[in-house]
Amino acid sequence: MLIPLILSGGAGTRLWPVSRQGHxxxxxxxxxxxxxxxxxxxRAAAVAQGGQILTATNRDYFFMSKDELTKxxxxxxxxxxxxxxxxxxxxxxxxxxxxxxxVAEQFDRDACLLVLPADHLVQRQxxxxxxxxxxxxLARQGRLVTFGIVPSMPETxxxxxxxxxxxxxxxxxxxxxxxxxxxxAQKYVSSGNFYWNSGMFCFLAGTxxxxxxxxxxxxxxxxxxxWQELRHTTKADANMLEIPAKHFEQFPDISVDxxxxxxxxxxxxxxxxxxxxxxxxxxxxxxxxxxxxxNNRGIGECLFVDSHNIFAQSEERLIATxxxxxxxxxxxxxxxxxxxxxxxxDVKKVVTLLKKQNHDxxxxxxxxxxxxxxxxxxxxxxxxxxxxxxxxxxxxxxxxMHHHRSEHWIVVNGMAKVTNGDQELLVGANESxxxxxxxxxxxxxxxxxxxxxxxVQSGEYLGEDDIxxxxxxxxRCQ
Amino acid sequence: MLIPLILSGGAGTRLWPVSRQGHxxxxxxxxxxxxxxxxxxxRAAAVAQGGQILTATNRDYFFMSKDELTKxxxxxxxxxxxxxxxxxxxxxxxxxxxxxxxVAEQFDRDACLLVLPADHLVQRQxxxxxxxxxxxxLARQGRLVTFGIVPSMPETxxxxxxxxxxxxxxxxxxxxxxxxxxxxAQKYVSSGNFYWNSGMFCFLAGTxxxxxxxxxxxxxxxxxxxWQELRHTTKADANMLEIPAKHFEQFPDISVDxxxxxxxxxxxxxxxxxxxxxxxxxxxxxxxxxxxxxNNRGIGECLFVDSHNIFAQSEERLIATxxxxxxxxxxxxxxxxxxxxxxxxDVKKVVTLLKKQNHDxxxxxxxxxxxxxxxxxxxxxxxxxxxxxxxxxxxxxxxxMHHHRSEHWIVVNGMAKVTNGDQELLVGANESxxxxxxxxxxxxxxxxxxxxxxxVQSGEYLGEDDIxxxxxxxxRCQ
Numbered sequence: 001m002l003i004p005l006i007l008s009g010g011a012g013t014r015l016w017p018v019s020r021q022g023h024x025x026x027x028x029x030x031x032x033x034x035x036x037x038x039x040x041x042x043r044a045a046a047v048a049q050g051g052q053i054l055t056a057t058n059r060d061y062f063f064m065s066k067d068e069l070t071k072x073x074x075x076x077x078x079x080x081x082x083x084x085x086x087x088x089x090x091x092x093x094x095x096x097x098x099x100x101x102x103v104a105e106q107f108d109r110d111a112c113l114l115v116l117p118a119d120h121l122v123q124r125q126x127x128x129x130x131x132x133x134x135x136x137x138l139a140r141q142g143r144l145v146t147f148g149i150v151p152s153m154p155e156t157x158x159x160x161x162x163x164x165x166x167x168x169x170x171x172x173x174x175x176x177x178x179x180x181x182x183x184x185a186q187k188y189v190s191s192g193n194f195y196w197n198s199g200m201f202c203f204l205a206g207t208x209x210x211x212x213x214x215x216x217x218x219x220x221x222x223x224x225x226x227w228q229e230l231r232h233t234t235k236a237d238a239n240m241l242e243i244p245a246k247h248f249e250q251f252p253d254i255s256v257d258x259x260x261x262x263x264x265x266x267x268x269x270x271x272x273x274x275x276x277x278x279x280x281x282x283x284x285x286x287x288x289x290x291x292x293x294x295n296n297r298g299i300g301e302c303l304f305v306d307s308h309n310i311f312a313q314s315e316e317r318l319i320a321t322x323x324x325x326x327x328x329x330x331x332x333x334x335x336x337x338x339x340x341x342x343x344x345x346d347v348k349k350v351v352t353l354l355k356k357q358n359h360d361x362x363x364x365x366x367x368x369x370x371x372x373x374x375x376x377x378x379x380x381x382x383x384x385x386x387x388x389x390x391x392x393x394x395x396x397x398x399x400x401m402h403h404h405r406s407e408h409w410i411v412v413n414g415m416a417k418v419t420n421g422d423q424e425l426l427v428g429a430n431e432s433x434x435x436x437x438x439x440x441x442x443x444x445x446x447x448x449x450x451x452x453x454x455x456v457q458s459g460e461y462l463g464e465d466d467i468x469x470x471x472x473x474x475x476r477c478q
Numbered sequence: 479m480l481i482p483l484i485l486s487g488g489a490g491t492r493l494w495p496v497s498r499q500g501h502x503x504x505x506x507x508x509x510x511x512x513x514x515x516x517x518x519x520x521r522a523a524a525v526a527q528g529g530q531i532l533t534a535t536n537r538d539y540f541f542m543s544k545d546e547l548t549k550x551x552x553x554x555x556x557x558x559x560x561x562x563x564x565x566x567x568x569x570x571x572x573x574x575x576x577x578x579x580x581v582a583e584q585f586d587r588d589a590c591l592l593v594l595p596a597d598h599l600v601q602r603q604x605x606x607x608x609x610x611x612x613x614x615x616l617a618r619q620g621r622l623v624t625f626g627i628v629p630s631m632p633e634t635x636x637x638x639x640x641x642x643x644x645x646x647x648x649x650x651x652x653x654x655x656x657x658x659x660x661x662x663a664q665k666y667v668s669s670g671n672f673y674w675n676s677g678m679f680c681f682l683a684g685t686x687x688x689x690x691x692x693x694x695x696x697x698x699x700x701x702x703x704x705w706q707e708l709r710h711t712t713k714a715d716a717n718m719l720e721i722p723a724k725h726f727e728q729f730p731d732i733s734v735d736x737x738x739x740x741x742x743x744x745x746x747x748x749x750x751x752x753x754x755x756x757x758x759x760x761x762x763x764x765x766x767x768x769x770x771x772x773n774n775r776g777i778g779e780c781l782f783v784d785s786h787n788i789f790a791q792s793e794e795r796l797i798a799t800x801x802x803x804x805x806x807x808x809x810x811x812x813x814x815x816x817x818x819x820x821x822x823x824d825v826k827k828v829v830t831l832l833k834k835q836n837h838d839x840x841x842x843x844x845x846x847x848x849x850x851x852x853x854x855x856x857x858x859x860x861x862x863x864x865x866x867x868x869x870x871x872x873x874x875x876x877x878x879m880h881h882h883r884s885e886h887w888i889v890v891n892g893m894a895k896v897t898n899g900d901q902e903l904l905v906g907a908n909e910s911x912x913x914x915x916x917x918x919x920x921x922x923x924x925x926x927x928x929x930x931x932x933x934v935q936s937g938e939y940l941g942e943d944d945i946x947x948x949x950x951x952x953x954r955c956q
Contacts, residue, residue: 017798305824305827305828306827314814317812317813318813320494320813320816320828321815322817322824322827322828323818323824324817324818324821331814333795334795334796335796335797335798336792336797336798336807336809337798338797338798338799338802338807338816339801339802340802343784343801346783346801347800349783349784349800350783350800353781361796378857381930382891383890384930386864410936412859412862412934413859429861430884430936432912432934452859454864454932456910458888458907
């Protein structure tokens with residue numbers, strides 16, 4: 001039994017302004033419209049062969065993640081997914097040991113866990129499946145297996161694994177090394193004994209628990225106590241396990257590499273040439289796009305005049321460059337980034353600065369996702385705000401009331417069921433209704449198509465915090 | 479009598495994406511919120527001392543120009559302005575001789591015409607006023623006077639005037655020279671005898687008519703015939719003269735420099751050091767802004783990280799640059815431009831390409847100006863379009879009807895008077911109304927505040943051409 005464990009964390013600050021706290025890197029869509037999370041899930045499903053998948057993520061991303069996974073289409077392998085929800089980020093050691101406890105108890109201590117970061121890309125699915133098969137062979141020998149990517153260039157942004165004698169179908173691990181300088185990296189690559197540390201792992205649940213108990217007993221005990229609490233409050237068939245914060249905060253913020261792999265003698269590396277990319281920066285993203293004759297790459301509407309080596313990505317705007325070379329241009333509804341490829345790592349500085357200024361653009365997009373769907377602020381002005389609201393089929397917003405604003409709703413697509421005080425009415429496309437301030441109301445989508453609505457708010461105060469939630473099916477009344 | 483003639487033409491394609499055919503350079507606002515046209519008008523008013531001003535422009539810009547000129551505030555000198563409307567662009571010779579005919583007949587052959595391009599900037603108003611006084615002295619001696627800007631650098635983008643012996647308070651003109659290369663420009667500047675040709679002129683109406691008759695008799699005759707037609711169809715007190723197309727198309731497309739000044743022996747140059755800029759490119763615009771310690775200049779919300787010599791102008795978006803130097807970044811609602819300062823002249827290539835592609839972005843902005851106000855498309859999707867509509871006090875849209883779309887109107891500011899079929903109603907802020915397809919309707923602003931409205935259109939076809947105009951006070955029914 002092979003159980004993929006998808007680790008869906010990682011802020012991806014180097015991919016700002018597309019990746020932000022409210023919509024982080026795993027949700028970033030590539031040009032085929034699939035998010036990195038969905039791609040990881042499909043990759044996992046293909047090797048889990050209809051079995052079980054675990055997805056560990058922050059509970060803030062539960063609804064968005066669920067939505068992503070439902071985008072797997074007919075024809076994709078169907079698996080059962082269980083979410084392991086973390087109250088806050090605690091790096092990989094905590095997520096992995098909690099998953100191992102869960103798998104050992106609810107499935108099998110001999111089940112093989114395949115750890116997959118949700119924000120990487122693997123472009124060679126067959127080679128990946130073969131690598132997973134080989135890793136499982138080593139894992140079933142009781143080893144902690146790490147996937148070592150065969151390096152294609154002297155990359156200085158990754159850690160490396162030095163491999164020793166063969167342990168067919170893999171190799172032993174001599175040591176893990178930190179990000180090298182470029183000369184060292186060059187030596188590593190030409191030696192043939194060094195691999196990129198991919199953050200993908202494979203081991204039996206029982207093995208990893210034993211190894212944690214041996215090499216990181218504090219983490220083991222924290223996890224044991226946490227699991228005891230969790231198992232009593234969760235049904236075995238639940239598709240969501242929410243880790244209690246009071247236990248989870250006991251975990252050190254540490255990666256499985258540091259906490260365990262670098263201490264264990266029981267490690268193997270499985271060399272893998274699987275078309276892997278960590279999509280770690282806009283430079284990496286740009287490499288996924290085919291270049292034109294001037295080595296320019298454009299997503300969206302771009303006009304390159306006397307320009308070379310440009311990567312430009314636009315959501316709606318026309319981007320025109322004149323006489324410039326070597327630039328990355330990323331345009332979103334509310335923020336624009338311009339950076340040369342060789343400085344792409346420094347984009348995180350922008351996020352740090354924005355966070356310091358408490359600027360919305362480090363965490364929120366113009367479009368904000370909610371359990372029931374999403375809203376986009378189209379325009380704000382004195383005494384009015386205009387939103388586009390999209391409600392998923394069957395979803396409903398909370399029964400709510402605003403003290404200071406009234407709302408005009410115009411349905412442009414689908415059908416809305418509107419509770420307005422004591423009244424209930426259906427509002428179809430091209431119809432409208434009006435919610436006065438102080439009136440309790442609820443918006444539902446009773447249909448099977450997405451409901452798209454324009455809301456024009458008007459009033460003296462239009463802050464999102466002028467909301468009294470009277471009843472909410474997503475538990476947001478407390 | 480001194481009558482300023484403002485020439486408000488010029489596409490300003492090098493200032494795309496802010497300057498576009500539908501909103502060209504004279505309407506571009508500087509950071510003080512004043513457009514170049516308004517600045518020129520105020521400059522003209524200050525020297526006309528409450529008298530008459532003429533503004534020659536394309537008739538498409540009549541309403542926008544009128545709106546600009548009404549922005550002159552209490553405290554500014556009030557003048558009477560008459561528009562001379564051209565059916566299409568024909569360069570400066572045609573506009574100047576038509577104005578001269580008008581002034582000679584309706585005012586005085588001895589009135590002094592002061593020709594001012596509407597898309598230049600003059601930052602030293604007192605020096606300008608003094609230069610105008612001196613130019614008028616020369617003009618009253620029967621000369622064609624051109625303002626020669628004392629060059630501050632060996633600019634290769636301008637034509638130069640070589641001056642000869644003094645004709646107090648100016649100098650005689652030896653020759654006009656084309657844009658020089660940089661070595662030649664250097665020699666010009668150090669010689670002290672060369673001036674930039676500013677496109678500003680001063681002459682008596684009678685003088686310029688005589689000179690045209692002498693040196694460009696074909697243009698003189700065309701203008702004479704055109705004026706004969708025009709004077710019969712226009713009242714003497716009209717504030718707008720519309721030049722008939724059938725005569726105007728007889729004019730050659732030629733500048734007054736080529737048609738007259740370079741042929742006449744009767745020329746003087748008035749050296750002027752008036753803080754002049756032709757605002758000819760984004761480089762010139764950027765020089766108007768104060769730089770920070772890293773020589774970065776930002777208009778709007780900008781974040782410069784490890785960046786130098788950046789000029790960034792944003793309407794709404796946050797612009798972040800990381801590790802880049804020497805760039806001009808201009809962001810508008812629908813188009814983004816990135817160009818290094820030394821390629822700023824090449825921006826016109828973008829406009830040429832867009833025009834070739836028949837792309838809206840070479841002529842239209844997201845906000846479109848109309849005689850009654852403006853509209854901005856906020857969002858478009860299948861079967862719906864959302865516009866923000868602003869109607870000036872006292873203005874009204876045409877009585878109209880759409881076959882394929884219905885419209886929801888929500889007033890967010892001011893008061894609307896709505897004709898809906900046989901009904902007339904007043905709709906105040908936070909109220910709404912609905913116009914079904916096929917129903918004749920009219921929107922008016924009866925109030926004294928701007929009316930701001932959100933319009934949600936819905937229907938199978940939402941093109942701007944689905945409009946039947948039944949009655950229009952701006953003559954747009956034909």
